[in-house]
Amino acid sequence: MKKLFAVLLSAMLLLAMAACGEQPQTPDDTHEPAVLHMATEGTFPPYEYYDNGQLVGIDIEVAGAIAEKLGMTLETTDIAFDSIIPGVQAGKYDIGMAGVTVSEDRLQQVNFSDSYATGVQVVIVKEGGKVQSLDDMADAIIGTQSGTTGFIYASGDFGDDHVKSFTKTTDAVEALKNGQVDCVLLDNAPAEALVDANPDAGLSILETAYTVEDYAIAINKENTDLQAKINAALAELVADGTLQSIIDKYIK
Ligand code: ARG
DSSP: OHHHHHHHHHHHHHHHHHHHHOOOSSGGGOSSOEEEEEEEOSOBTTTBEEETTEEESHHHHHHHHHHHHTTEEEEEEEOOHHHHHHHHHTTSSSEEOSSOBOOHHHHHHOEEOOOOEEEEEEEEEETTSSOSSGGGGGGSOEEEETTSHHHHHHHHHHOGGGEEEESSHHHHHHHHHTTSSSEEEEEHHHHHHHHHTOTTSOEEEOSSOOEEEEEOOEEOTTOHHHHHHHHHHHHHHHHTTHHHHHHHHHOO
16 A cells, blocks of 8 residues: 555656646747748858858858847758758748749749848859850850759750759859850859859859849748748848848958
8 A cells, every 4th residue: 555655656746747847838938049940052152151161151140140139049951952942831941041032933932031132143154165255155055053043044045955953053163164064154142252262263254244133031921920020130130230241241
C-alpha cells in the first residue's frame, strides 16, 4: 500500500511538473523572439553573398533591421533562386528577399512589400566576343540565372535556343569567361560586382541597359498581417535613413 501511494505521488508530481513546463501555444506568449524565416540566393553581390563564409549584403541587413523592428530573429536559408517564390507560396519561408523583381507573374503567386530598391538589367560581354552591342544578342547564346527576369527577357525576346541558364550567377559569368555563352543578362549591381571580381577576364558591361525593375520582399499571400508590418518597418527604415545607409555601405 505504501508503495502504491509512493508511485501515485510521483506520478502526480510528474504531471504537475509537466504542466508547469508546458510550452505556450502562440508565439506572442513566448519569451523567445519569433523567427522570421527568409529564403535567399547567395550569389548576388552586393545584395546577398558570402564574405569569409558569412552570408552578408544589403538584403541580409535590411531584413535584419526589419526583423528587429518586429521583435523577431532573422533566419536565412540559401536556396536556388527559382525555388524562392514557390517556397514562399508554399509557406516554407515567411519571406523571400533576393533582389526579387516585382512582376505580374510573380504577383499571381505571392504578395510583395513596397519596393526598397531599383535594379537595371544589363549585359556583361567579353572583350573580342560575339556580343559588343544589344543588336548582337539575336545571334548569340545568352547566359542567365535560372528563374530570373533576365532569363524571362532573354528567352522571350530571343527564344529558348538562345539562352543557357545557371543556378548561380557566378557560374553564368564563368561560362562567359570560357566561351560557353556570349554574354550574360543580369542585374546591374551584381553585374558590376562580378566584373570587378574578375579583373583580368576582359569583361565589361554594355552601356545600353536592358530594362529597369523594382525589388521588393516576397510574402505569402495569406500573410497580409506580416505584409503590413513589413511595410510599416520599411517606411521607418526609409524615414530614419537606415535603408540608405545600408545601401551606401555596399554600393559606392
Ligand atoms: N532581379 C532578378 C529577378 O528577380 C534577379 C534576382 C536574382 N537574385 C539572386 N539572389 N540571385 O529575377
